[in-house]
Amino acid sequence: MDLTLAKESCLHCPIRHRAVCAEADRSELERLEAAKSYRTFPRGTMLAEAGEPLDHLSSIVAGCATMSRTFADGRRQMVGLLLPSDFIGRPGRPTSAYNIEAASEVTLCRFERRMFEELVTSAPNIAHRMLVMTLDELDAARDWAVVLGRMTAREKVVNFLVNLARREAAAHDGSVSGGAVALHLPLSRETIADYLGLTIETTSRQFSALRKDGLIATPSARDVQIPDFEALALEIDDDDGGVIS
Amino acid sequence: MDLTLAKESCLHCPIRHRAVCAEADRSELERLEAAKSYRTFPRGTMLAEAGEPLDHLSSIVAGCATMSRTFADGRRQMVGLLLPSDFIGRPGRPTSAYNIEAASEVTLCRFERRMFEELVTSAPNIAHRMLVMTLDELDAARDWAVVLGRMTAREKVVNFLVNLARREAAAHDGSVSGGAVALHLPLSRETIADYLGLTIETTSRQFSALRKDGLIATPSARDVQIPDFEALALEIDDDDGGVIS
DNA sequence: CGCAGGCTTGATTCTAGTCAACTTAGGTGG
DNA sequence: CCACCTAAGTTGACTAGAATCAAGCCTGCG
Numbered sequence: 001m002d003l004t005l006a007k008e009s010c011l012h013c014p015i016r017h018r019a020v021c022a023e024a025d026r027s028e029l030e031r032l033e034a035a036k037s038y039r040t041f042p043r044g045t046m047l048a049e050a051g052e053p054l055d056h057l058s059s060i061v062a063g064c065a066t067m068s069r070t071f072a073d074g075r076r077q078m079v080g081l082l083l084p085s086d087f088i089g090r091p092g093r094p095t096s097a098y099n100i101e102a103a104s105e106v107t108l109c110r111f112e113r114r115m116f117e118e119l120v121t122s123a124p125n126i127a128h129r130m131l132v133m134t135l136d137e138l139d140a141a142r143d144w145a146v147v148l149g150r151m152t153a154r155e156k157v158v159n160f161l162v163n164l165a166r167r168e169a170a171a172h173d174g175s176v177s178g179g180a181v182a183l184h185l186p187l188s189r190e191t192i193a194d195y196l197g198l199t200i201e202t203t204s205r206q207f208s209a210l211r212k213d214g215l216i217a218t219p220s221a222r223d224v225q226i227p228d229f230e231a232l233a234l235e236i237d238d239d240d241g242g243v244i245s
Numbered sequence: 246m247d248l249t250l251a252k253e254s255c256l257h258c259p260i261r262h263r264a265v266c267a268e269a270d271r272s273e274l275e276r277l278e279a280a281k282s283y284r285t286f287p288r289g290t291m292l293a294e295a296g297e298p299l300d301h302l303s304s305i306v307a308g309c310a311t312m313s314r315t316f317a318d319g320r321r322q323m324v325g326l327l328l329p330s331d332f333i334g335r336p337g338r339p340t341s342a343y344n345i346e347a348a349s350e351v352t353l354c355r356f357e358r359r360m361f362e363e364l365v366t367s368a369p370n371i372a373h374r375m376l377v378m379t380l381d382e383l384d385a386a387r388d389w390a391v392v393l394g395r396m397t398a399r400e401k402v403v404n405f406l407v408n409l410a411r412r413e414a415a416a417h418d419g420s421v422s423g424g425a426v427a428l429h430l431p432l433s434r435e436t437i438a439d440y441l442g443l444t445i446e447t448t449s450r451q452f453s454a455l456r457k458d459g460l461i462a463t464p465s466a467r468d469v470q471i472p473d474f475e476a477l478a479l480e481i482d483d484d485d486g487g488v489i490s
Numbered sequence: 491c492g493c494a495g496g497c498t499t500g501a502t503t504c505t506a507g508t509c510a511a512c513t514t515a516g517g518t519g520g
Numbered sequence: 521c522c523a524c525c526t527a528a529g530t531t532g533a534c535t536a537g538a539a540t541c542a543a544g545c546c547t548g549c550g
Contacts, residue, residue, distance in 0.1 A: 124366075127373070142343070148394040189529060198506075202505090450498080
């Protein structure tokens with residue numbers, strides 16, 4: 001990643017239209033631009049620790065981070081996967097509720113806490129965007145609870161791959177292409193396991209089973225090819241939506 | 246419940262200082278008061294259905310509701326328990342993402358959607374309160390994911406009872422009293438099971454086990470006495486907080 | 491008094507977890 | 521450049537915990 005980003009204008013920012021600044025008008029954007037600073041962290045950096053003070057709020061510009069909580073006995077559960085345009089930190093609270101760790105090299109667009117909190121109270125478009133993003137995250141967190149509470153190991157893994165493919169597609173262009181999709185996993189098997197509420201062995205076995213069933217191919221552990229996206233998605237006939245029996 | 250509530254002033258409202266109106270100033274409160282209408286629903290009423298239009302946003306004034314999603318094959322997962330002061334509906338989206346059902350008789354303070362959305366954009370204290378409540382719910386939903394993903398059946402049930410006791414205590418006065426606590430369960434065993442991502446049998450067995458261990462007593466299926474709250478809470482030494490090894 | 495629904499309990503099965511060995515890939519230093 | 525070393529991933533054997541299947545038991549109500 002490139003520190004010359006530090007002086008780039010918001011106008012060329014890759015997350016300009018998806019992040020907390022998306023709805024900012026010209027004057028609000030100027031205030032954000034004056035307050036922001038880019039910073040890049042290597043993989044493995046703890047960007048926040050549960051219970052510890054967090055004095056910068058930020059948007060992820062590039063890279064991937066994980067949000068998790070660890071029990072005293074070592075059990076760990078991830079509660080979110082943070083991708084470009086996602087927001088880190090909670091205005092109005094000085095500490096982080098979760099551990100946030102860079103899963104790859106991560107570039108953040110950072111704001112000093114006090115400064116950002118002031119912006120939220122005085123810049124209505126930023127406040128509004130913040131609310132919408134938080135509502136979206138709330139829905140995502142609740143959907144996540146459904147996955148963790150009621151899906152089998154296989155469904156969890158499939159759901160993970162399908163969602164990752166969708167998010168990646170959404171970030172780049174439109175939707176998932178016709179049939180075949182290739183994606184790079186930003187997480188190790190262990191982290192995926194902690195995400196899905198499984199063990200590393202079970203996760204690995206599910207990858208193997210999907211491979212055996214011809215639903216995925218894995219040129220390397222971190223790369224997954226999905227020859228028929230629809231077929232894979234069919235494995236989770238979750239949903240209910242309006243279809244009430 | 247009492248329909249005479251319908252004409253009561255916000256000043257005497259039991260959730261005046263905890264709901265979305267908590268931070269409203271005098272003029273905002275007048276606007277809310279003009280727009281609101283109380284309505285009471287019997288137990289079992291579907292207050293919203295996943296995917297269906299939801300044209301009233303509301304605060305729960307009294308009673309208890311559940312928020313859930315159901316799979317095509319019948320599996321169900323609750324994603325939240327709605328108690329007085331909690332908010333139903335999402336400004337900016339015309340449909341509900343979940344089923345919301347009255348678990349007891351429920352009284353709502355309702356606002357017509359368009360009206361409320363206008364308030365959110367034009368009344369900064371209401372918008373701010375909305376953001377804070379949404380952020381709180383987001384944390385709660387993420388904590389819930391940790392429970393569903395990594396806790397054992399026993400821990401889930403204990404966690405449920407402990408949280409319910411805490412919420413009840415917080416709603417009434419201060420904190421949980423010295424040792425003994427009595428609480429009334431607003432949910433059937435089946436609903437608790439759907440909440441905890443367990444089956445009804447496993448849930449029942451855990452209640453029995455806790456009873457045998459002397460951690461709870463159950464004068465009736467819906468009433469739980471906790472002789473030593475601290476001892477019960479000790480069963481889940483979850484947490485990590487700042488205590489990093 | 492009998493009935494129905496919700497709850498509890500028992501027996502058994504099955505999924506995912508645990509423990510352990512082995513394989514592979516990637517990186518380092520001789 | 522190759523050999524080794526390490527960490528990550530895979531696979532196997534076995535176990536444990538929760539689900540499933542199936543009776544029975546209260547409790548409140550007609």
